[in-house]
Amino acid sequence: MVTALQKGLPDLTSRQFTLLLHVYLKDQAHTVRGLAEDLNMSKPAVTRALDRLGKYDFVRRKTDENDRRSILVQRTIKGSVYLREFGDMVEQYAEEV
Amino acid sequence: MVTALQKGLPDLTSRQFTLLLHVYLKDQAHTVRGLAEDLNMSKPAVTRALDRLGKYDFVRRKTDENDRRSILVQRTIKGSVYLREFGDMVEQYAEEV
DNA sequence: TAGCATCATTGCGATTGCGGAACGTTTGGG
DNA sequence: CCCAAACGTTCCGCAATCGCAATGATGCTA
Numbered sequence: 001m002v003t004a005l006q007k008g009l010p011d012l013t014s015r016q017f018t019l020l021l022h023v024y025l026k027d028q029a030h031t032v033r034g035l036a037e038d039l040n041m042s043k044p045a046v047t048r049a050l051d052r053l054g055k056y057d058f059v060r061r062k063t064d065e066n067d068r069r070s071i072l073v074q075r076t077i078k079g080s081v082y083l084r085e086f087g088d089m090v091e092q093y094a095e096e097v
Numbered sequence: 098m099v100t101a102l103q104k105g106l107p108d109l110t111s112r113q114f115t116l117l118l119h120v121y122l123k124d125q126a127h128t129v130r131g132l133a134e135d136l137n138m139s140k141p142a143v144t145r146a147l148d149r150l151g152k153y154d155f156v157r158r159k160t161d162e163n164d165r166r167s168i169l170v171q172r173t174i175k176g177s178v179y180l181r182e183f184g185d186m187v188e189q190y191a192e193e194v
Numbered sequence: 195t196a197g198c199a200t201c202a203t204t205g206c207g208a209t210t211g212c213g214g215a216a217c218g219t220t221t222g223g224g
Numbered sequence: 225c226c227c228a229a230a231c232g233t234t235c236c237g238c239a240a241t242c243g244c245a246a247t248g249a250t251g252c253t254a
Contacts, residue, residue, distance in 0.1 A: 001115040002136050013241075014108050032202055042243055047203060052240095061202095069201035069250045110211070129232055139213055144233060146211095158232095166220045166231040 003089045009082065010056055015041055016049045020058055023073055024083055030073040031064070058082055101183060107153055112138055113146045117155055120170055121180055127170040128161070155179055 004011065012020065018039055023030050026038075032050070036043045050073065053059045058079035064070040101108065109117065115136055120127050123135075129147070133140045147170065150156045155176035161167040 001111050002119070011111055014110060014114070015241090017111070033200085043202070044204080044244085045242065048241070067201080067251070071202070112211085130230085140232070141214085141234080142212060149211095164221070164231085168232070 003093065004086060007085075009085065012052070013049075015039070015045060016052055019046065019049045020053055020079065020083070023059055024075060024079065029064075031070045032073075033070070035073070053079075056082075101186060106179065106182070109149070110146075112136070112142060113149055116143065116146045117150055117176065117180070120156055121172060121176065128167045129170075130167070132170070150176075153179075 001011070019035060022035070022039060032043055032046045035041075036046045039046070050059060050061060054061065056078065057076050060074045060076055061071045062074050064072050116132060119132065119136060129140055129143045132138075133143045136143075147156060147158060151158065153175065154173050157171045157173055158168045159171050161169050
C-alpha cells in the first residue's frame with residue numbers, strides 16, 4: 001500500500017478495495033444488492049464505492065437487460081492492471097521482509 | 098477483509114492497516130517520525146493511527162528513555178493474534194477462489 | 195392496468211480521517 | 225543557563241464516508 005501511494009496509484013478505502021477484489025476474484029454476476037450482502041455493507045456504501053471505482057475506470061456499470069432494475073458490475077482492463085500492479089508490489093515487499 | 102468485517106474484527110483504513118503491518122513485519126525501532134517517513138504519511142496521521150490501533154490494543158506507546166521526546170511503538174499479543182487471524186482468512190479465501 | 199415489491203440512487207446529518215500550523219516538552223549546543 | 229532544534233500531539237478547516245430514509249424507475253401479479 002505504501003508503494004501504491006508513492007506511485008500515485010489511488011489509495012482506496014478498505015471497503016472499496018475489498019469490493020474491487022471481490023468483483024475480480026469471484027466469478028459471478030455482481031449486482032449492488034448482491035455485493036451489499038456478500039460484503040456485509042449497506043447498499044448506499046456499495047453505490048458510492050462503485051462511483052469511486054468507476055471514476056478510475058476500475059469497474060463499469062451495465063444495466064441488466066433481463067431486469068432493468070438491476071445493474072451488473074463489469075471488470076475493465078484498467079482494473080486488471082491495477083490489481084496486477086498491486087499484486088506485484090505485495091510480492092516484491094514480501095521478498096524484502 | 099470481507100471475513101474480517103463479518104467476524105466483527107475492526108475494519109481499519111488502508112493507512113492504519115499498512116502501519117500495523119509495517120510495525121510487525123519490519124524488525125526495528127519504530128517512532129512516529131520514522132513511521133511517517135517510511136510510510137510516506139504525515140505525523141498527525143501516524144499519531145491518530147496509533148490512537149486507533151491502541152484502542153484495540155494492537156500496539157502500545159512507550160516513551161524512549163534514551164530520548165524522552167520520542168516514543169517507541171511496541172507490539173502486543175492482541176496485534177499478533179489479529180494479524181495471524183487475518184493471514185489465515187486470506188489463505189482460506191485464496192483456496193476458496 | 196393498478197398497485198405493490200424490488201432495485202439502485204440520492205439527500206441528509208453525523209462521524210471520521212486528513213494535512214498544515216501551532217503548541218508543549220525534551221534535548222543538546224554555545 | 226538559554227535558546228534553537230526535534231519530537232509527538234492537538235487544533236482547525238476540509239473532504240470523504242457512512243447509515244438511514246426517501247425517491248425514481250422497473251418488474252410482477254391479480
